Amino acid sequence: xxxxxKYNSFFIFLLLASVIPILAFSISKFLAxxxxxxxxxxxxYESGIEPMGDAWIQFQIRYYMFALVFVIFDVExxxxxxxxxxxxxxxxxxxxxxxxxxxxxxxxxVYAWRKGALEWS
Amino acid sequence: MILFSVFSSIALVSSVMVIRAKxxxxxxxxxxxxxxxxxxxxxxxxxxxFAMIFLVVYVGAxxxxxxxxxxxxxxxxxxxxxxVLRYLPVGGIIGVIFLLEIxxxxxxxxxxxxxxxxxxxxxxxxxxxEKIQSWTNLETLGNLLYTTYFVLFLVSSxxxxxxxIGAIVLTMHKTTQVKRQDVFRQNAIDFKNTIKKIRDI
Amino acid sequence: MELELDLSFFYKTTIxxxxxxxxCLISILILDLILKIKDKNVFFFISLVSLLLSIFILxxxxxxxxxISFLGNFQADNFNKIFRxxxxxxxxxxxxxxxxxxxxxxxxxxxxLIFLLTATIGGMFLCGANDLITIFVSLECLSLCSYLLxxxxxxxVRSNEAVMKYxxxxxxxxxxxxxxxxxxxxxxxxxxxxxxxxxxxxxxxxYNSFGSLLALVFIIVGIGFKLSLVPFHQWTPDVYxxxxxxxxxxxxxxxxxxxxxxxxxxxxxxxxxxxxxWHSLLEISAICSMxxxxxxxxxxxxxxxxxxxxxxSQIGYLMIGLVTGNFDGYTSMIVYLLFYIFMNLGTFAxxxxxGLRTGTDNIRDYSGLILKDPLLTFSLAxxxxxxxxxxxxxxxxxxxxxxxxxxxxxxxxxxFIGLFTSVISIYYYLKIIKLLxxxxxxxxxxxxxxxxxxxxxxxxxxxxxxxxxxxxxxxxFLGIFMNPIINILQINLHLNTFTxx
Numbered sequence: 001x002x003x004x005x006k007y008n009s010f011f012i013f014l015l016l017a018s019v020i021p022i023l024a025f026s027i028s029k030f031l032a033x034x035x036x037x038x039x040x041x042x043x044x045y046e047s048g049i050e051p052m053g054d055a056w057i058q059f060q061i062r063y064y065m066f067a068l069v070f071v072i073f074d075v076e077x078x079x080x081x082x083x084x085x086x087x088x089x090x091x092x093x094x095x096x097x098x099x100x101x102x103x104x105x106x107x108x109x110v111y112a113w114r115k116g117a118l119e120w121s
Numbered sequence: 122m123i124l125f126s127v128f129s130s131i132a133l134v135s136s137v138m139v140i141r142a143k144x145x146x147x148x149x150x151x152x153x154x155x156x157x158x159x160x161x162x163x164x165x166x167x168x169x170x171f172a173m174i175f176l177v178v179y180v181g182a183x184x185x186x187x188x189x190x191x192x193x194x195x196x197x198x199x200x201x202x203x204x205v206l207r208y209l210p211v212g213g214i215i216g217v218i219f220l221l222e223i224x225x226x227x228x229x230x231x232x233x234x235x236x237x238x239x240x241x242x243x244x245x246x247x248x249x250x251e252k253i254q255s256w257t258n259l260e261t262l263g264n265l266l267y268t269t270y271f272v273l274f275l276v277s278s279x280x281x282x283x284x285x286i287g288a289i290v291l292t293m294h295k296t297t298q299v300k301r302q303d304v305f306r307q308n309a310i311d312f313k314n315t316i317k318k319i320r321d322i
Numbered sequence: 323m324e325l326e327l328d329l330s331f332f333y334k335t336t337i338x339x340x341x342x343x344x345x346c347l348i349s350i351l352i353l354d355l356i357l358k359i360k361d362k363n364v365f366f367f368i369s370l371v372s373l374l375l376s377i378f379i380l381x382x383x384x385x386x387x388x389x390i391s392f393l394g395n396f397q398a399d400n401f402n403k404i405f406r407x408x409x410x411x412x413x414x415x416x417x418x419x420x421x422x423x424x425x426x427x428x429x430x431x432x433x434x435l436i437f438l439l440t441a442t443i444g445g446m447f448l449c450g451a452n453d454l455i456t457i458f459v460s461l462e463c464l465s466l467c468s469y470l471l472x473x474x475x476x477x478x479v480r481s482n483e484a485v486m487k488y489x490x491x492x493x494x495x496x497x498x499x500x501x502x503x504x505x506x507x508x509x510x511x512x513x514x515x516x517x518x519x520x521x522x523x524x525x526x527x528x529y530n531s532f533g534s535l536l537a538l539v540f541i542i543v544g545i546g547f548k549l550s551l552v553p554f555h556q557w558t559p560d561v562y563x564x565x566x567x568x569x570x571x572x573x574x575x576x577x578x579x580x581x582x583x584x585x586x587x588x589x590x591x592x593x594x595x596x597x598x599x600w601h602s603l604l605e606i607s608a609i610c611s612m613x614x615x616x617x618x619x620x621x622x623x624x625x626x627x628x629x630x631x632x633x634x635s636q637i638g639y640l641m642i643g644l645v646t647g648n649f650d651g652y653t654s655m656i657v658y659l660l661f662y663i664f665m666n667l668g669t670f671a672x673x674x675x676x677g678l679r680t681g682t683d684n685i686r687d688y689s690g691l692i693l694k695d696p697l698l699t700f701s702l703a704x705x706x707x708x709x710x711x712x713x714x715x716x717x718x719x720x721x722x723x724x725x726x727x728x729x730x731x732x733x734x735x736x737x738f739i740g741l742f743t744s745v746i747s748i749y750y751y752l753k754i755i756k757l758l759x760x761x762x763x764x765x766x767x768x769x770x771x772x773x774x775x776x777x778x779x780x781x782x783x784x785x786x787x788x789x790x791x792x793x794x795x796x797x798x799f800l801g802i803f804m805n806p807i808i809n810i811l812q813i814n815l816h817l818n819t820f821t822x823x
Contacts, residue, residue, distance in 0.1 A: 222536065269395065270395065270455065270456075272337065272395070272396060272447075272456070273395070273455060273456060273459045275344075276443075276444070276447060276459055276460060276463055277459060279344065279347075279440055279443065279463065280440075280459075280462060280463050280466060283436065283437060283440045283463075283466060283467055283470065284466060286433055286436060286437075287433075287437065287466075287469075287470035290430060290433045290470075290474075290476075291470070291473060291476050
């Protein structure tokens with residue numbers, strides 16, 4: 001069925017996992033009483049106080065910076081993962097390559113640190 | 122085949138929804154759905170590692186980044202005007218071009234839509250998985266990336282470095298200009314070092 | 323198992339010039355992080371020295387045989403080496419231009435240098451790339467740095483707009499290029515080295531099919547966006563107007579060199595079966611860029627926009643050499659490219675100097691500059707005349723050789739269009755020069771009045787003036803030495819692989 005036969009169980013799992021939330025929602029929909037008992041039932045309740053303003057607040061730009069630094073190191077890990085897997089086949093030269101790679105990115109980390117990009121102030 | 126059509130149709134529908142959704146957060150969520158389905162397609166192709174990369178990098182990092190951007194931009198939902206017809210001619214032309222290409226691809230021995238029959242018997246492709254049967258995808262990738270393409274590996278590290286520095290340079294405000302209270306330094310001030318004798322009286 | 327890395331490449335030193343640059347870049351970054359050096363001129367010095375070093379290495383390597391190294395993804399023949407020298411030359415000339423600009427606008431210097439050097443490295447790799455993946459990665463390296471550089475003045479709204487447009491257009495063009503590459507990959511039966519793609523296209527008998535034509539069209543569109551050939555040029559004036567001027571100077575030259583090298587190699591190696599198709603496509607776009615670039619440039623009021631359209635027309639002239647397609651054509655293209663570097667960078671250097679001292683780049687505000695600074699006026703006029711192609715200057719000789727080569731191969735229409743449009747270009751260049759020199763109404767604009775002239779002693783020249791002088795001298799006198807240059811180029815190019823086709 002698939003190119004990789006060991007993924008059969010994975011797809012069965014995927015099927016089950018996608019059925020469960022659908023089941024959960026439909027069961028609750030089926031079991032719950034009809035809540036059409038007036039408009040007050042539908043308002044959000046915020047410990048006695050009427051909710052004020054929008055739920056959509058503007059985020060600070062600092063979140064973006066952290067997310068970006070995270071993306072870059074995420075990609076770095078992706079690059080290192082195959083290296084770790086075939087480390088035994090590759091030998092010393094690949095080790096040096098990976099060292100250089102990590103070194104260049106560590107410079108980037110130090111840069112971010114020194115410029116205060118990692119501070120929250 | 123069933124799974125392929127399921128994944129691809131959900132991906133297509135949700136990619137249309139990315140464009141059509143009025144709420145930008147919804148469109149980011151549909152975007153994530155597109156990524157999920159694409160990674161499913163990759164698993165169907167047998168590229169397990171790339172499917173996982175799709176999940177980790179695109180869903181885990183880039184979609185979250187998109188979400189941050191959307192939240193930062195402070196776009197109200199009503200501000201996105203429905204003005205699709207303006208771009209219809211250009212978009213339509215491009216769409217027709219790509220559709221024609223799809224016909225060109227599809228027009229082979231299996232689905233002879235157009236009268237011109239192309240012979241696909243000459244087409245060969247190298248199945249790398251057969252050549253290196255004992256290796257998994259991951260090991261194949263590692264063996265290629267760190268031998269044949271190691272220059273590109275280093276260039277990509279430079280790209281990542283530059284991207285990081287660029288992001289920091291472009292988004293950092295000048296923090297040195299703002300005067301703020303530094304509690305640690307205030308506590309660390311020593312009385313003896315603060316007052317200095319400039320000249321003898 | 324051939325897994326063990328072929329360590330002999332360290333002795334072949336094919337990418338030694340790039341390695342020098344990478345080493346310099348990292349050392350600049352480390353020095354900036356560890357030592358709090360107040361005098362940032364050290365970094366300029368380091369980067370200039372390393373660029374010079376890499377140029378020298380490349381010049382010495384010109385005698386070597388063409389090598390395909392790194393298991394086939396990097397080629398070093400003389401054609402590439404010449405283009406790599408040109409790119410390094412551009413950044414050597416651009417770095418002095420940017421020093422004072424950055425100091426005046428109070429931006430971070432180290433990062434600017436790092437972006438510039440990385441763009442140079444990307445461009446140099448792009449010139450030597452021998453497979454599709456290398457092309458794509460190094461192209462991204464170049465273009466990512468260009469986006470960052472063009473948005474470098476982040477407080478300026480125009481710069482933000484420019485970088486946004488540039489980023490979107492660049493992303494689109496990269497994806498189109500990647501789509502074309504995927505066609506090539508599929509049609510050739512899963513090859514991605516350029517030579518093997520050509521062989522693969524032959525063996526699958528797809529070389530004359532609709533699919534390979536489609537790949538050709540997509541690749542032309544993708545590279546055409548980067549080169550700002552005419553149907554794909556719309557981003558150029560906006561980006562040039564908004565970006566910081568030294569960056570524009572770099573982009574207008576370096577990306578064109580890299581793109582041209584890529585175009586020549588890709589088409590000659592991969593598509594030798596479809597010469598009529600790509601020649602005619604490029605011919606159409608060359609004619610369009612010459613006509614449209616020159617005609618629209620007349621109506622511009624901003625100096626930078628005018629130069630943007632002028633650079634569009636110049637890429638049209640360079641395309642003539644590519645369309646000619648024989649040995650002489652490529653030689654003439656390279657010669658004109660060399661002259662274009664000096665002429666264009668000289669013009670931009672004058673504009674940067676004027677813009678720094680007055681804060682404007684409107685053409686109207688240049689009137690009567692000769693009263694304040696005759697030297698700057700003189701050099702700006704010379705560079706513009708050289709771009710237009712007035713006889714004693716080097717631009718004339720470059721164009722003459724280019725048109726002559728095209729005429730010999732029978733591209734009469736192209737030569738005619740080229741001659742006609744260069745007359746138009748001389749018109750608008752002369753209009754600016756007239757504005758610079760004449761002061762009819764006996765009053766200079768307030769901008770020129772606020773212009774402060776630096777002292778004329780030779781020692782206190784700032785770096786922009788140094789590069790202005792270099793460029794002006796080069797754009798005057800290089801034309802006289804054109805025959806030796808052509809000879810050197812032809813001797814070196816004879817070793818090349820694809821020009822014999």
